[in-house]
Amino acid sequence: MHPAPLLKDLDPRLNALVMDLIGRVADKWTMTVLEVLAEAGTLRFTRLAEAVPGVSQKMLTQTLRAMQRDGLLLRTVHPVVPPHVDYRLTDLGLSLGEAFCGVWTWAEVHMERVESARTAFDGRG
Structure with missing residues (x-):
């Protein structure tokens, strides 16, 4: 692993x-x-909302717009009535997800150590 450059x-x-x-x-x-x-x-907005527990329609819309602006997902509007809109990750979005997968892996490996450290810290009160 390469060291991070100085800020x-x-x-x-x-x-x-x-x-x-x-x-x-x-x-x-x-x-x-x-x-x-x-x-x-690929998912429609409604199916995506169902798959993201607790998100409001407003927050999901804002999140999807920000992700689209960053090039992380594609929004496809199909010319039918009623409108049919699909969302899917771009290669850029998929690669960002893979990059952050490392955090999940690290957390899984070190979960017990972090929990122990937190318990020890909280017990010092």
């Missing part, structure tokens, strides 16, 4: 993009949508 040596645009993407993916709705679409492939 002072980073291109400010790259730094801004990384911070923005971390913030976006750290948002529980984006991460959940990434996961759902990675597993399901």
Whole structure:
């Protein structure tokens, strides 16, 4: 694994993009949508809403728009009545999901150590 470059040596645009993407993916709705679409492939808005427990229509719409703006998903409107809209991840979205998969793997490996550390810390009170 390569060491991360020093912040002072980073291109400010790259730094801004990384911070923005971390913030976006750290948002529980984006991460959940990434996961759902990675597993399901293409879904209509209603099916996607059903697969993301607890999300409001407004939050799902905002999340999907932000993801579309970042190039993470494609929104396809089919010319039928009533309108039929599908969402699916782009290659960029799939690769971002794969990159953040490492966090899940790390958490699985280190879950007990983190829980022990938290319990020890909380017990010091």
